[in-house]
Structure formats: C-alpha cells, structure tokens
Amino acid sequence: MTHRIILFRGMNTGGVRAPVSDLRAMAADMGLKNPCTLLASGNLVVESGKATDALEHDIEAAMEKTFGLKVAAMVRTPDQWASLVAANPFPDEAAAHPARVVAMVMKDGIRAGALDACRELAEGGECVEAIDDVLWFWFPNGQGESGIFKKATPRLLGMGTGRNWNTVLKLADMVGLTR
CATH class of the missing domain: 3.30.70.1280 (SP0830-like domains)
Incomplete structure (x- = not known):
C-alpha cells in the first residue's frame, strides 16, 4: 500500500x-x-x-x-506528484507568489489545441505551459482577473482540476515528499 x-x-x-x-x-x-x-x-x-x-x-x-x-x-501516486512538483515551469514566480501559479491536473490528457488556445486568451503577462498531463498557469494579476480563466472550459482544455502552488506543496508534504 x-x-x-x-x-x-x-x-x-x-x-x-x-x-x-x-x-x-x-x-x-x-x-x-x-x-x-x-x-x-x-x-x-x-x-x-x-x-x-x-x-x-x-x-x-x-x-x-x-x-x-x-x-x-x-x-x-507520490512518484507522479514528485514529477509534477519538479516540472513546475514557473519556479521563480511560485517562490514569489505561490497562489498565482496553478497546476491543472488533467484527467485524460490535455485536449489538442488547448495550449495554443490558452496562449491566445492570455493577457497582462499571463503564461501557460503544458508538461505531461498538467497545464501550468502563471496569473500575475490573480485568477479572478484572468482572460484565460474566464474562458477556458473543459470543452477547450479537457477535464481537469487546478491547484495553486501552495496546495501542490501541502499535498506533497502529506505524502512524505521532501523538497
């Protein structure tokens, strides 16, 4: 177990x-x-x-x-979560503003064209990257004001759920991952 x-x-x-x-x-x-x-x-x-x-x-x-x-x-699994933590493409942003970096873990992968669509919706310095089955977002002005967050739906992205960097690290701690 x-x-x-x-x-x-x-x-x-x-x-x-x-x-x-x-x-x-x-x-x-x-x-x-x-x-x-x-x-x-x-x-x-x-x-x-x-x-x-x-x-x-x-x-x-x-x-x-x-x-x-x-x-x-x-x-x-913990190994999958450790890979997710290590893959963060926004480490400097996460260190400075952890609530503004979001990892969206996808259920069945990222829908074709989702990354390009998100990049087209980005505004105000927002960034998005895709690594494995995770869409990573940097929301410099917060999610609430994000052009991506307001328009990116499961139909566009695929089915997933987002967690900010604070939550990602707390979950890592809960399964005994060391950072």
Whole structure:
C-alpha cells in the first residue's frame, strides 16, 4: 500500500458540496486507509494498493452513491506528484507568489489545441505551459482577473482540476515528499 492523492474537480466550489468529514468516512468505508483531507476544496490523501485508474473509477462511483454527485476524480501516486512538483515551469514566480501559479491536473490528457488556445486568451503577462498531463498557469494579476480563466472550459482544455502552488506543496508534504 502506498499513498494516493485524489483531486476532485469543482469540489466545494460552484455548488458541489461534500463535507470533508463525510468524504473521509466514505473513503474509509471503501477500505482506503488513513484518509486525510486538505482544506475543504476537494483534496483527499489515502493509502491504497489500487492502480490509479481503478481507484478513480471506484471513487467516482462512491461519490455518486454516497452524495449523489457526479464529480471527476484525478488520482496520482507520490512518484507522479514528485514529477509534477519538479516540472513546475514557473519556479521563480511560485517562490514569489505561490497562489498565482496553478497546476491543472488533467484527467485524460490535455485536449489538442488547448495550449495554443490558452496562449491566445492570455493577457497582462499571463503564461501557460503544458508538461505531461498538467497545464501550468502563471496569473500575475490573480485568477479572478484572468482572460484565460474566464474562458477556458473543459470543452477547450479537457477535464481537469487546478491547484495553486501552495496546495501542490501541502499535498506533497502529506505524502512524505521532501523538497
């Protein structure tokens, strides 16, 4: 058994609600060990021997059964998360303004043309890079004012969920990654 990081898309934002205590209880009922949540924004860390694809399927089915919610889940291993942390294309920006660097972890890869489309929407110094199955964003003026963030939908990008650099590092700490 090893840690698994589970990210839920849109959890406790946009009207999708599941109390974190109930989320941990659901994970325990599924046989997942030591479920821990980070914040109230769809971050769950468990111990499991299941493959990531199988765990994604099981978690999504449990979310629908337990809460009546169709929520996309992205599951990553500690090694995958370590690669994500190491790949950050905006390290200086992340050190100075960690809440303004966002890693969008994609469920089934980045949709063809998404990177170019995001770059066309960028304004005010915004940058976007694609590394493996992650879209990386630098929002110098914050997400709320971003031309990319206002118009980039799953239809354009593919299904994913974003976490700012602060959250990325906290999840790394939760699975015992050293930086």
